[in-house]
Amino acid sequence: MDSVIEDVRVRKILDSRGNATVEVDILTWNGFGRAAAPSGASTGSREVVAFPDGGVDKIISEVEDLISSELIGMDAEDIADIDLVLKEIDGTDNYASIGGNTTVAVSMAVAKAAAASYNLPLYKYLGGNFVNEIPYPLGNMMNGGAHAGVNAPDIQEFLIVPVGANNITEAVFANSAVHKKLKELIQTKDSLFTGGKGDEGGWIPNVSNDIALEIQAQACEEVGDEIGIKISPALDMAASEFWDANQEKYIYSQDNVSRDTGDQIEFVKDIIETYNMIYVEDPFDEADFDGFKELNSLVGDKCFVCGDDIFVTNKEILAKGIEMNAANAIIIKPNQIGSLSETYATVKLAKENDVAPVVSHRSGETTDETIAHLAVAFGAPLIKTGALGGERIAKLNELIRIEEELSNPIMAKLNK
């Protein structure tokens, strides 16, 4: 009764890139939930469709009433049933008619409304009373590729993990200290540096991939020494973006170098070993399960080899990855798959097979803080949600609040 849905509202709002996205309100007898969908720039080809032709305007004019007439009267606690209803309304297998961004915003708002109906925070409603692990934040320090402009490195994201942090506050401030340090270090290498930032708040330096890697490591070391905790470098290469299928090569335009798959395996392995990288995401094209498998067998004991575009939060595709031992971590982005229950199914399969779920933002975000709760509820060891910028700190500051609420919080175990 408390959680029976009484009203559904869908509105068009801005995302951090200035594009339109949907925000959904769910009102129950005794609660309220609001969630907004993010958008990617370097998307995997097998992600569900974000919006149909006609975009958010079509959702408001044609789909909102359809959804609200089905959902009003249903119990927000029945999230899986509601997700099925959304799938039926859509009628395709990739949310092509009403958009995975629409369905995921509804699905997350429903979960938040259910939690609020019982006066519970979302992480506790979904994860139970015993959850107490806080994920380490993968902080975004420098941007290249699809998240930056011309003359930037080809590697999309130079990330860090403050692995020695004892709590989330220490962790997020370590990340912001490295971000500040990098501004100084970039200035010594790039005389034309304007202080420009990419979509996720990392700096955009006009330097080679190698120099970016060097100053990333230097910043981790210097700040780590200053504050007395270990900080490890990490990457999201988003290699599908610079894989040339015709030439069968990875094209590093900034360095004037191209590498075939064998060279790429060597190159990435060398980076991981030289810089003690704790995490490398999408080091190969999304179709290259063999490249992933090879790298994972070489470095998987000391480094998270994480699949994003390759798995697109899809349980069936992850099952193939598990069978091949292609990765030991998976990016979890609810809008890649279109609903909370499908997201959970993928997380469950990952955890059952020792594949670490890494809950993640998108490059186009809003101030929605839901993924902070999902990361804690799912027991994710890592959360990827930038380091700075209003839409990024919305999640980080929510983690600080969650940690404060927990009676015996501990940082997650990374086992690397």
Ligand SMILES: O=C(O)[C@@H](CO)OP(=O)(O)O
């Ligand atoms: O590649 C990624 O992991 C994400 C987020 O960092 O980028 P996008 O949202 O553009 O896919």
Ligand SMILES: [Mg+2]
């Ligand atoms: Mg990625």
